[in-house]
Every structure is written in structure tokens, then in C-alpha cells.
Amino acid sequence: MAPSQLKHKRKQKKAKDSSWIYIIAPLLVLLGGVLMLGYITFTSDNLRDKEDPAANQWAVEYWRTPIPDQGNPPPEFHLLAQRVEAKNCKGCHVDKFAEWSSSLHSHAMGPGVYGQYFHFNESSKAECNICHAPMSEQWEDTLDVNKNWEQNPEFNKVLFEEGVTCAACHLRQHQRNAPPLRPGKESLSQALHGEPVRTPFFQASEFCKGCHQHKPDTLKIGGNTIENTYIEWLESPAYEQGRTCQSCHMPDRKHLWKGIHDKEMTASGVTINHSVSSNTPKSGSSFSATLTIKNTGTGHMFPTYTTPAVFLKAAFLNKQGQAIPNFYEEKIIQRRLDMSTNPWTEFFDTRLAPNESLTLEFHKTVPPEAASFQLWIWVEPDEFYEGFFRTTLKNSQTHEGRAQLEDALQTTLDRQYPLFSKTLSVAADAN
Ligand code: HEC
Ligand code: HEC
Numbered sequence: 001m002a003p004s005q006l007k008h009k010r011k012q013k014k015a016k017d018s019s020w021i022y023i024i025a026p027l028l029v030l031l032g033g034v035l036m037l038g039y040i041t042f043t044s045d046n047l048r049d050k051e052d053p054a055a056n057q058w059a060v061e062y063w064r065t066p067i068p069d070q071g072n073p074p075p076e077f078h079l080l081a082q083r084v085e086a087k088n089c090k091g092c093h094v095d096k097f098a099e100w101s102s103s104l105h106s107h108a109m110g111p112g113v114y115g116q117y118f119h120f121n122e123s124s125k126a127e128c129n130i131c132h133a134p135m136s137e138q139w140e141d142t143l144d145v146n147k148n149w150e151q152n153p154e155f156n157k158v159l160f161e162e163g164v165t166c167a168a169c170h171l172r173q174h175q176r177n178a179p180p181l182r183p184g185k186e187s188l189s190q191a192l193h194g195e196p197v198r199t200p201f202f203q204a205s206e207f208c209k210g211c212h213q214h215k216p217d218t219l220k221i222g223g224n225t226i227e228n229t230y231i232e233w234l235e236s237p238a239y240e241q242g243r244t245c246q247s248c249h250m251p252d253r254k255h256l257w258k259g260i261h262d263k264e265m266t267a268s269g270v271t272i273n274h275s276v277s278s279n280t281p282k283s284g285s286s287f288s289a290t291l292t293i294k295n296t297g298t299g300h301m302f303p304t305y306t307t308p309a310v311f312l313k314a315a316f317l318n319k320q321g322q323a324i325p326n327f328y329e330e331k332i333i334q335r336r337l338d339m340s341t342n343p344w345t346e347f348f349d350t351r352l353a354p355n356e357s358l359t360l361e362f363h364k365t366v367p368p369e370a371a372s373f374q375l376w377i378w379v380e381p382d383e384f385y386e387g388f389f390r391t392t393l394k395n396s397q398t399h400e401g402r403a404q405l406e407d408a409l410q411t412t413l414d415r416q417y418p419l420f421s422k423t424l425s426v427a428a429d430a431n
């Protein structure tokens with residue numbers, strides 16, 4: 001479907017501020033439907049044909065959650081390698097540990113998630129753990145044979161705090177699993193923790209799907225699940241070019257998983273163009289500018305999730321650097337959900353499919369109080385969570401996870417950045 005047709009299908013409703021009030025309860029209801037990493041069966045034959053069935057089947061087996069207990073470590077393993085925590089892998093895998101530590105995977109059990117746990121029962125926590133802390137040793141409570149929650153004697157707090165940790169992706173019953181050896185490299189781990197099982201599926205997008213794609217039987221809004229990255233990828237030119245999630249997010253096998261929280265990574269996925277009618281706008285004269293952003297290099301929608309927002313902005317600013325009312329224009333790129341309806345609906349979806357672009361046009365007469373003109377692109381990677389944390393804090397003054405949520409709110413603010421910016425000084429009155 002051509003991007004222009006897609007646009008017509010998207011609902012454009014006006015956002016109401018009051019919607020935040022309704023967010024918290026339905027969030028849990030929704031995530032209740034997201035249980036189990038899982039099997040994706042597509043309704044569309046076209047997409048099903050694109051899926052790699054062998055990789056998919058392997059991933060379904062590999063990602064059964066919670067990931068079963070590792071059991072006792074083989075005694076012949078090096079002592080450090082008998083441990084499952086990332087901080088022990090660090091002893092021998094210094095680089096991988098440093099990369100992972102700077103990635104969001106290592107922060108998956110951060111204050112924004114954990115702060116909510118204070119009010120969750122066991123099954124709600126389990127729903128989040130499936131993606132945020134998937135190993136059974138990371139679960140404080142587990143289901144016994146009668147499906148009652150009981151304290152987990154194997155609970156490992158350090159491992160829990162490591163979130164999406166090394167062992168979650170690499171260890172099954174202490175057996176290391178890895179991609180094929182790099183060409184020309186020798187395998188050297190035999191004496192330390194045995195030779196890994198090597199599989200090409202570590203390099204397939206299906207490896208990432210379980211946590212980055214909701215199952216098809218969960219809530220769909222406007223025909224799409226809320227997390228829809230893998231399907232977006234199947235429909236993208238990146239798929240046709242054989243570029244997997246790993247080829248963009250783990251170049252040279254690096255464990256950084258950069259995404260929209262990283263300015264350079266985001267810049268690599270888009271092309272930005274701008275024009276101005278004059279480099280020296282004069283007070284009282286007419287002036288125009290355009291700003292265009294095109295999704296030229298992401299393997300999915302820009303951005304893929306419902307949580308970030310990207311703003312195209314143009315304004316005349318006064319001497320204090322404030323935008324002058326009526327001399328400001330803005331366009332937003334986001335899939336914004338209305339969580340006050342049941343089921344949820346979409347306010348709008350203005351995200352850019354691959355090769356789609358959005359242009360902001362600005363035509364004004366330069367106002368007398370203008371000191372400068374600015375054209376910029378502002379990225380809020382956690383726009384949804386910012387509102388969510390604010391509402392939660394406002395609605396429950398005695399919330400036990402307050403300190404964590406305040407911390408998480410500050411983090412969402414610290415992570416905002418300008419992706420592009422151009423400023424022109426306004427020349428004094430033309431007359
Ligand atoms: C006592 C040292 C030691 C510890 C501790 C250790 N490893 Fe290793 N591991 C090695 C060595 C040596 C190799 C082979 C050389 C290499 O690839 O870095 C290796 C190889 C691997 C490989 C395969 C890499 C390849 O060549 O493709 C994986 C995956 C791996 N280790 C995961 C882990 C994880 C996960 C942990 C922690 C739970 C861990 N290791 C702990 C020493 C260790
Ligand atoms: C299907 C997998 C999945 C499930 C289930 C899931 N999440 Fe997430 N969550 C993610 C992914 C992927 C991201 C990263 C999104 C992004 O980068 O925008 C994320 C991001 C977040 C963030 C923002 C980042 C941060 O650490 O502050 C919060 C908060 C969060 N999730 C809370 C939860 C809670 C609470 C639950 C359970 C009620 C839950 N999630 C269930 C996959 C999942």
C-alpha cells in the first residue's frame with residue numbers, strides 16, 4: 001500500500017489532556033493479554049511467506065518463559081563461569097560487559113518498571129518480567145503445581161536487577177549458545193565453560209521478536225498490535241535487503257542496541273532537509289521556511305513504538321528566546337493512543353513508514369518583537385512515560401514506589417534532545 005493511502009486509513013483525533021487520568025488501570029489490563037513470549041501466526045499470507053520458519057520455530061523453543069532454571073553448574077567449569085550474573089561474565093568478557101552496561105537492556109529493571117511493582121500482584125509482575133527479567137531465577141514468586149504463587153527459593157536479586165542480562169540471551173541449563181564463530185577465529189572457551197552451541201538463528205530477527213513484537217491475539221488498534229516492530233520490519237526495504245535487527249542494532253556484534261534514545265543512531269535513520277526564503281529575515285517583511293524529515297534508514301516505522309514523540313518546530317523568538325505566540329508552528333510524529341476508551345483507540349498515527357516523509361511549512365510576516373528565527377527537531381524518546389509517571393505520582397501521593405518513579409520521570413526529561421537545529425538572527429526593521 002502506498003504511503004499516501006496509508007495516511008487516509010489513519011484516524012486523526014484531537015488529543016484530550018484528561019486522557020492521562022485513565023491510563024494506569026488499562027495499562028495492566030492490556031499487558032495481561034501479553035503473557036508469554038511467543039508464537040506469531042500471521043493472518044496475512046504475504047507476511048507469513050516472508051517469515052523464516054526454521055528461525056521462528058527455534059526462537060519459540062528457545063524463548064519459553066520464564067526461562068527454566070539453569071540447575072547446577074557443571075563442576076568442570078571455571079569457578080567464575082559457574083555463576084550466571086553479568087558481573088561474573090565481566091571477568092572474561094570485559095568489552096561485552098561494558099557495551100551491555102551502557103545499553104537499555106541492562107536497565108530493563110530500572111526505576112520506571114520497578115517503581116510500579118510496589119502496587120502489583122504476583123501475576124502482574126510476571127507479565128512484565130517476561131520481557132524485562134525473563135529468567136526464572138529473576139522471579140521472586142513462581143507458580144507451584146496447583147497454580148498458586150509461592151516464594152521462589154532460587155530467586156537471585158542481583159540477577160533480577162540486571163534485567164535483560166547476558167544469561168537470558170545466552171544460557172540454557174548453563175550451556176552457552178552463540179552465533180557461528182567469526183571467520184578465522186578459534187574457539188577458546190572449551191576449558192572455561194565448554195564449547196557453545198552455535199546457531200545462525202542468533203543472527204535472525206526472529207531472535208528479537210519475542211520481546212519486540214506483541215502476539216497477534218493481543219489488542220490491535222487500527223489493525224496493528226501495540227508493539228509491532230517485527231511485522232513492520234517484514235514490510236520494510238531493510239527486509240528485502242537482508243538487513244536484520246542485529247545488522248543495524250548490533251553492528252560488528254556490538255552489544256549496544258542503540259535506538260531512539262541515541263542522537264547519532266536516530267540521525268542515521270532519517271534524512272533532514274530545510275529551506276529558508278532568506279538567511280537574514282527582516283522585521284516587517286514576509287518570510288518562509290520548510291523543514292522535512294524522511295525515514296530513509298530505519299527497518300521499521302519511525303519511530304516504531306507508541307512511547308516516543310518527535311516534533312518538527314519553527315518559530316520567531318523574542319529577545320528572551322521564547323517563541324512568540326502565533327509565530328510558532330509544530331508538527332508531531334507519533335502513534336498516540338487514547339486509553340480512555342475501552343478498548344483503546346488511536347488519537348492519531350503520524351509515524352513515518354520507510355521512505356515516507358513529513359514537511360513543516362512556515363509562512364509569516366516577521367513580527368517587530370522577533371530577535372531570531374529557529375527551525376528545529378525535538379525528540380522525546382519517552383514522551384508517553386513522562387505523562388504516565390506524572391499522572392501516577394499525582395494520583396497516588398502515598399505510592400510506595402514514589403522515589404523510583406520520581407527518578408524515572410527525571411530520566412525521561414534528561415533523555416530529550418534536539419536532532420536538528422538552525423537559528424537565524426532577525427535584522428532590525430527594514431524601513
Ligand atoms: C573464566 C572466563 C569466562 C567467564 C567467566 C565467562 N566466559 Fe564466556 N568465554 C570465555 C572464553 C575464553 C571464550 C572464547 C573466546 C571469546 O569468544 O571471547 C568464551 C566464549 C563465550 C561465548 C561464545 C563467543 C564466540 O566466540 O562466539 C559466549 C556466548 C559466552 N562466552 C558467554 C558467556 C556468558 C553469558 C558468561 C556469563 C554468564 C560467560 N561467557 C562467562 C571465557 C569466559
Ligand atoms: C512484550 C514485551 C514486554 C512486556 C510484556 C512489557 N514490556 Fe515494558 N518494555 C518493552 C520494551 C521492548 C520496551 C522499550 C520500549 C522503548 O524503547 O520505547 C519497554 C519499555 C518499558 C518502560 C520504559 C523504560 C523504562 O525502563 O523506564 C517501562 C516503564 C515499562 N516498559 C514497563 C513495563 C511494565 C510495568 C510491564 C508490565 C505491566 C511491561 N513493561 C511489560 C517490552 C515489554
Ligand code: HEC
Pocket residue numbers: 086089090093096097098100105164165166167168169170178179182202203207246247250252253255
Ligand atoms: C538481548 C540478548 C543479548 C544479551 C542481553 C547479550 N547478548 Fe551476547 N549476543 C547476542 C546476539 C544476538 C549475538 C550475535 C550477534 C551477531 O552475530 O550479530 C551475541 C554475541 C555474543 C558473543 C560473540 C561475540 C563475537 O564477537 O563473536 C559474545 C562473547 C557474547 N554475545 C557475550 C555476551 C555477554 C558477556 C553478555 C552480557 C554482558 C551478553 N552477550 C548479552 C545477544 C545478547
Ligand code: HEC
Pocket residue numbers: 205208209212229230233238243244245246247248249258259260261265266268269270297298299300301302303304305306307308
Ligand atoms: C535498517 C536498520 C534497522 C533495522 C533493520 C532495524 N532497526 Fe530498529 N532502529 C533503527 C534506527 C535508525 C532507529 C532509531 C530511529 C527510530 O526510532 O526509528 C531504530 C530504533 C529502534 C527502537 C527504538 C524505539 C523506537 O520507538 O523507535 C527499537 C526498539 C528497535 N529499533 C528495534 C528493532 C527491532 C526489534 C528490529 C528487527 C525486527 C529492528 N529494530 C530493525 C534501525 C534499524
Ligand code: HEC
Pocket residue numbers: 104105107108109110130131132134164168207208209210211212245246249250257258259260261262381
Ligand atoms: C528478553 C526480552 C528482550 C529480547 C530477547 C530483546 N530485547 Fe531489546 N529490549 C527489551 C526491553 C525490556 C527493552 C527496554 C529496556 C528499558 O528501557 O527498560 C529493550 C530495549 C531495546 C532497544 C532500545 C531502544 C530505544 O528505545 O532506544 C533496542 C534497540 C533493542 N531492545 C533491540 C533489540 C534487538 C535488536 C534484539 C535482538 C538481538 C533484542 N532487543 C532482544 C527486551 C528484549
